[in-house]
Amino acid sequence: MKLVTAIIQPDKLDEVRESLIEAEIYRITVSRCTGRGRAEETDLYRGQEIAPALVSKIRLDIACNDDFVEIAIQAILKAAKHDSGQIGDGKIFVTPLEQCIRIRTEERGNDAI
Amino acid sequence: MKWNLHRPLGALFGLVVMGSTTAGASETYPIDTGTTAWMLTSTAFVLLMVPGLAMFYGGLVRTKNVLGTMLHSFAAMAIIGVLWVVCGYAMCFGATRGWIGWDNSFFLLSGIDHGPNAYYQIEVNGATKYIPHLVFAMFQGKFAIITPALIAGAFAERVRFRGYCIFIALWSLLVYNPLAHWVWGGGFLTGKAIDFAGGTVIHISAGVAGLVTALYLGKRRGYPLATMTPNNLVMTLMGAGLLWVGWFGFNAGSSVSSGLLTAQALTVTQTAAAAGALTWMVLEALLHKKATSLGLVSGILAGLVVITPAAGDVMPGGAIVLGILASIICYGAINLKSKLGYDDSLDVLGIHGVAGIVGAVGLTFFLRSVPDHGFGLQLWYQIEGVLVSMTYAAIGTLILCVLVEKVFGFRLKKEDEMAGMDHSLHSEHGYGLLNLN
Numbered sequence A: 001m002k003l004v005t006a007i008i009q010p011d012k013l014d015e016v017r018e019s020l021i022e023a024e025i026y027r028i029t030v031s032r033c034t035g036r037g038r039a040e041e042t043d044l045y046r047g048q049e050i051a052p053a054l055v056s057k058i059r060l061d062i063a064c065n066d067d068f069v070e071i072a073i074q075a076i077l078k079a080a081k082h083d084s085g086q087i088g089d090g091k092i093f094v095t096p097l098e099q100c101i102r103i104r105t106e107e108r109g110n111d112a113i
Numbered sequence B: 001m002k003w004n005l006h007r008p009l010g011a012l013f014g015l016v017v018m019g020s021t022t023a024g025a026s027e028t029y030p031i032d033t034g035t036t037a038w039m040l041t042s043t044a045f046v047l048l049m050v051p052g053l054a055m056f057y058g059g060l061v062r063t064k065n066v067l068g069t070m071l072h073s074f075a076a077m078a079i080i081g082v083l084w085v086v087c088g089y090a091m092c093f094g095a096t097r098g099w100i101g102w103d104n105s106f107f108l109l110s111g112i113d114h115g116p117n118a119y120y121q122i123e124v125n126g127a128t129k130y131i132p133h134l135v136f137a138m139f140q141g142k143f144a145i146i147t148p149a150l151i152a153g154a155f156a157e158r159v160r161f162r163g164y165c166i167f168i169a170l171w172s173l174l175v176y177n178p179l180a181h182w183v184w185g186g187g188f189l190t191g192k193a194i195d196f197a198g199g200t201v202i203h204i205s206a207g208v209a210g211l212v213t214a215l216y217l218g219k220r221r222g223y224p225l226a227t228m229t230p231n232n233l234v235m236t237l238m239g240a241g242l243l244w245v246g247w248f249g250f251n252a253g254s255s256v257s258s259g260l261l262t263a264q265a266l267t268v269t270q271t272a273a274a275a276g277a278l279t280w281m282v283l284e285a286l287l288h289k290k291a292t293s294l295g296l297v298s299g300i301l302a303g304l305v306v307i308t309p310a311a312g313d314v315m316p317g318g319a320i321v322l323g324i325l326a327s328i329i330c331y332g333a334i335n336l337k338s339k340l341g342y343d344d345s346l347d348v349l350g351i352h353g354v355a356g357i358v359g360a361v362g363l364t365f366f367l368r369s370v371p372d373h374g375f376g377l378q379l380w381y382q383i384e385g386v387l388v389s390m391t392y393a394a395i396g397t398l399i400l401c402v403l404v405e406k407v408f409g410f411r412l413k414k415e416d417e418m419a420g421m422d423h424s425l426h427s428e429h430g431y432g433l434l435n436l437n
Helices: A010-022 A066-080 B009-013 B022-028 B033-060 B063-093 B104-112 B133-151 B161-183 B199-217 B233-255 B260-288 B293-307 B316-340 B348-366 B375-407 B414-419 B421-426
Strands: A002-008 A029-035 A043-045 A048-050 A055-064 A090-096 B119-124 B127-132
Touching (some): A002 A010, A010 A029, A010 A055, A010 A066, A010 B421, A066 A090, B033 B063, B033 B127, B033 B233, B063 B104, B063 B133, B063 B161, B063 B421, B119 B133, B127 B133, B133 B161, B133 B348, B161 B199, B161 B375, B161 B421, B199 B293, B199 B348, B233 B260, B233 B293, B260 B293, B260 B316, B293 B316, B293 B348, B316 B348, B348 B375, B414 B421
Antiparallel strands (some): A002 A090, A029 A055, A043 A048, B119 B127
């Protein structure tokens, strides 16, 4: 089991979700997050340009069985790019997942995902 | 607004020399302070409805569009607020008759700022009194501001700001001003269709314009499959509250008096709004086993819109029936929209258009006193007013849509729509780090 964590641009959320659903990946966790990569973003405040130190992003967490890791990655890559890829499009992290437990049934491991 | 435009008598008979002292003017043109005070208050009330509308609409869209949507209402205050003073009042209430009215002295309101024309004649208990003409002009201006702002709900979340600004400026000049002139300013519908405070001129025209723009611009990306959850219903409820309060100025102010008619208009406004809210609440409780906050405030709006054309001419019993009818029919219309699948995002047609039509036609059945020419003819006058307003608003809006889209760009680019109007059009964010929707 792996945990696929993707940090993407907020405006790509809908397209990434649609792409994941097309790949039959339905169970995801979405959160709004901030961070700093290579991208900068400026807001306007009464005519002054202000550069917030941290940029708003969307974080997707997808726990999946090993067979699905590449499918999930491809689905995200397909939808998260602006044009053919721009600074700020985000990153995908894949980390090993030690255990997964469904609270309702107490199932564990691959069945619970 | 069932008045005819009385030109001040002094102007007609040349009773007063320009530049007379204030004391002289106050003798020749006795100001009715009660009416003046109430009209000033009403003017402020109706302006308060515009931020109220901004909150109402702003709460209903997704987080990424909250500022862009609220700006639609605020931009109307900025744009129409200037246009009205420059030429809007002259086009609606100028003395010449035709497609629009005109009066050179109303240009920039210069002729009514001082001198004999600065007094607007009203009748108080049979006696001739005056209010400052500027109060009347400013009161009317607030109606011109809110009407284009209403339309914005139909194409929420998917238009460019520049295109929107040009659209409402042109719409106000070419659709609203002629309609207001025809119904209130002495044009060919004046004295025929009863439209006390703007059912035909404001709500039906805005509703139809909303439908046309929604159809022309197309759906929001993802509609109706993707969920378009309101970002802040709390704000929507507060906005509805402000609208209800402001509506007392809208309807009771339209009596241009401070007396019995004012009280009658205020009473039926309160009554119809409550009846509409109650009906929607009960409908949802019966059909879904749960009343919703958005349902209740939709009922308030349906009730307020339905009584707008009728406020001076029906009794409280009629107001209750109209409020009930409005909620039932609007509820049906919104369900029908979901079946037909067009994206009138915040139900401008479903509430303002439909309740406006129900009020304009339905009021005939509850008139305090049937006019001398009889019920049947009055019913025809009402239907004629509705049809003229719908047809003119539909054609005018369609032409403006095509023009603005081709020349300036109206529909938002896909990527900007995805990113949200706040970021892509205004480089701002409505909220800090709140939850997504």
